[in-house]
Amino acid sequence: MSGSSIVFTRRGFWRGVRISLPMVPAMAPFGLIVGVLADGRGLSWLETILMSALVFAGTSQLVALELWTDPAPILGATLAAFVINLRLAPMGAALAPWLDKLRGWKLWGTLATLVDNSFAISIADQRAGGKDAALLLGVGLTFWIFWMSMTGLGHAFSGLIALPPGHPIFFASVATLVALMVPLWRGAGEILPWAVAAVAAVTASHVLGLGQPWPVLAGAIIGAAVGAWRDRVR
Structure with a gap:
């Protein structure tokens, strides 16, 4: 795949949105639980939404919330989130054939919404010869908006959500990630x-x-x- 042939189009962006839509419901249980836990730790609805928008990493948010006390351990929670999100560095390196051709908001918007699922979808498309880097932003932005919505709903209706820790619905996000790994298998x-x-x-x-x-x-x-x-x- 020639680097000079990489493009960034509206068509690629909307293709990413369409591909990601069937997968976003699997994020719902995870997002709801993060919202419920945030409410239990004393975060306001606005603070929960801002955390989801700025961190946008379910595992990091869960770890940070588990560490949350009064007063909040800002340094410890920040370090925990940073360490977990270090895994995004090799993801960005793998997507370099696309990312190296982007500049400005296209690059930073794409990096800001990069998560495991969007990486898996995009790297599979890239390996199949895909040349439209906007696909990655379309997928990531869709997941970002839905994630904020689910954590906000979880916080707002935390009193109504009382699923036990081992409920099978919590496996939905893991099952989705496992399914997304299938196209990455190269033998x-x-x-x-x-x-x-x-x-x-x-x-x-x-x-x-x-x-x-x-x-x-x-x-x-x-x-x-x-x-x-x-x-x-x-």
């Missing part, structure tokens, strides 16, 4: 980095007993390092 060569990332995360969590964000960070960094080594050997 047996993917087994090593994926398996190493999984082992690293499980080891950090269940063997070393580390809480978030360390399992996520261990899986992301070690898995990416093994993948880079594999590509270099090839």
Whole structure:
């Protein structure tokens, strides 16, 4: 794929919106729970919406809210969110054929709305020969708007939402992410980095007993390092 052929069009943007719409309902349980937890920690509805808009990362928000006390540990919560979101760095590197051709609001708007699901959709399209970088912004912006809506609803109706922690509906967001990983599979060569990332995360969590964000960070960094080594050997 030639870098000079990369485009950024309205058609690509709306294509991203259409692709993402069937997937956004799976975000609803996760967003509602974040909103409920934010209300339980004493955040106002406006503060919850602003947190979702500025952080826009469910795992980071959950970890930050778990750390929330009075007075709020601003430095600790910020550091936790930063560490978890470090996984976005290798995602941006993988999308470089698109991102390197963008400037101004196109670049920063796309980066600001980049999350796991939008990355998975876009990298699959890129590997299939896709050349319209606006697809990534269309997907990310759709998820961003829906995420704020769900966390806001969760906060507003927190008194009516009382699902038990192990309710099957909470698996919806995980199931969606697993399904999005299918197009990323490129054959047996993917087994090593994926398996190493999984082992690293499980080891950090269940063997070393580390809480978030360390399992996520261990899986992301070690898995990416093994993948880079594999590509270099090839």
